[in-house]
Structures are given as C-alpha cells and as structure tokens.
Amino acid sequence: DADVTQTPRNRITKTGKRIMLECSQTKGHDRMYWYRQDPGLGLRLIYYSFDVKDINKGEISDGYSVSRQAQAKFSLSLESAIPNQTALYFCATSVRGNQPQHFGDGTRLSIL
Amino acid sequence: GQQLNQSPQSMFIQEGEDVSMNCTSSSIFNTWLWYKQEPGEGPVLLIALYKAGELTSNGRLTAQFGITRKDSFLNISASIPSDVGIYFCAGLEGAQKLVFGQGTRLTINP
Numbered sequence: 705d706a707d708v709t710q711t712p713r714n715r716i717t718k719t720g721k722r723i724m725l726e727c728s729q730t731k732g733h734d735r736m737y738w739y740r741q742d743p744g745l746g747l748r749l750i751y752y753s754f755d756v757k758d759i760n761k762g763e764i765s766d767g768y769s770v771s772r773q774a775q776a777k778f779s780l781s782l783e784s785a786i787p788n789q790t791a792l793y794f795c796a797t798s799v800r801g802n803q804p805q806h807f808g809d810g811t812r813l814s815i816l
Numbered sequence: 817g818q819q820l821n822q823s824p825q826s827m828f829i830q831e832g833e834d835v836s837m838n839c840t841s842s843s844i845f846n847t848w849l850w851y852k853q854e855p856g857e858g859p860v861l862l863i864a865l866y867k868a869g870e871l872t873s874n875g876r877l878t879a880q881f882g883i884t885r886k887d888s889f890l891n892i893s894a895s896i897p898s899d900v901g902i903y904f905c906a907g908l909e910g911a912q913k914l915v916f917g918q919g920t921r922l923t924i925n926p
Contacts, residue, residue, distance in 0.1 A: 708858075737914075746820075746904060746916035747859070762913070794858050802847045802866065802908055807858030 708808035723782040727795030736778040741792040822917025837920045838889040845907030848888040
C-alpha cells in the first residue's frame with residue numbers, strides 16, 4: 705500500500721548495532737502498528753500507538769522500542785540488535801473503531 | 817499469546833480448481849479479516865467480516881464469519897495464476913489488536 709511507506713526496504717547489519725526502522729503514512733489514520741513476520745508464524749504485534757501520546761506494548765516487545773514523532777510517523781528501534789531479530793518487519797495503520805489495518809511493504813532486516 | 821489455527825498450511829492445485837481454507841480460534845473475535853501477501857509486499861486486505869454468520873464476496877472470493885465467532889473460512893472459485901500467494905486470516909480483538917493465523921501458501925499449476 706503506497707500510502708504506508710517503510711524505510712529502509714532492506715538492511716543488513718551486525719550484532720550489537722542500533723537500528724531504526726521508519727514508517728510514514730499519508731492515510732490520516734490515528735492508529736499505527738509494528739509487526740514482525742517469521743516463517744511459519746504469521747505476523748506478531750510488537751508495539752502499537754493509538755495517537756501521538758499513546759504507546760502500547762504488543763505480544764513481543766522485548767528488545768524493541770518505538771517513537772511516535774507525529775500522527776504520520778512511527779519508528780521502531782532495536783537498541784542492540786541480535787541475530788534472532790532477523791525477520792520481516794511491517795508497519796500498519798488504521799482508523800478508529802473496528803476497521804481493518806493497512807500494511808506497508810515491509811523491511812527485510814538481517815542481523816549477522 | 818493467543819493463536820489462530822489456519823489450515824491447510826499449503827495447497828498445490830491446478831488452475832481452474834476451487835480453493836478452501838479456514839481458521840479456528842479458542843477465543844471469540846468481533847471481526848475477522850482475510851489478507852493476501854505476495855513476495856516483497858505487505859499483506860493486502862481481501863475481505864472484512866463484522867457479524868457472526870456474515871457471508872461476504874469479493875469477486876471470486878467468498879468468506880464467512882462463523883456463527884460461534886470462533887472461526888472463519890475463505891473460498892476462492894476457479895483459481896487463476898495470479899491467485900498465488902500466502903493467505904492470512906486475522907481476528908480483531910476489542911482494542912484493535914490483530915491476531916494472525918500462520919498463513920496458507922497457495923501454489924497453482926497451470
């Protein structure tokens with residue numbers, strides 16, 4: 705979905721490095737999410753934010769942090785990357801209520 | 817955490833065949849969603865279901881929200897090569913937290 709943009713699309717880095725993944729959206733949605741995708745496990749929620757002042761931990765938040773810099777921007781950080789954080793990372797947005805989430809095209813992160 | 821059981825995990829079919837996949841949960845969901853993911857892309861919404869018993873179509877795709885609110889199925893009729901991909905079910909909990917199934921990988925032989 706071009707309205708949800710993730711950067712970078714691919715990143716290879718070393719153990720112990722600090723990494724930041726960026727997400728920006730032009731959909732005007734209040735709610736933003738970060739997911740991790742591993743083979744055979746579907747997508748799992750890392751963090752979510754219902755507005756700029758509201759940040760919540762998801763299912764697998766350990767080792768990650770987030771920042772909601774503006775309504776349109778939500779970044780995910782790995783303070784000290786480790787190999788088992790190698791995965792596909794997706795950002796998603798939604799409006800209020802029970803409406804579906806819309807996903808970006810993902811960041812493929814490899815940690816050596 | 818909560819899990820959705822999606823089956824089958826993979827399907828190998830001939831072009832033109834119908835496809836059926838389903839998801840079950842031990843918990844009740846208020847909304848069921850079906851997404852498709854292609855290589856190098858994020859999941860794209862196919863169908864959203866909001867009421868128990870609801871049956872919704874999107875072209876050749878049909879999905880139903882189970883009466884018990886603990887299951888959903890997706891059917892694809894007369895499959896074509898562009899249907900190839902990974903299909904995910906997802907249940908939406910009250911606070912808009914999506915729980916995903918493990919995915920069904922669909923491969924089509926022409």
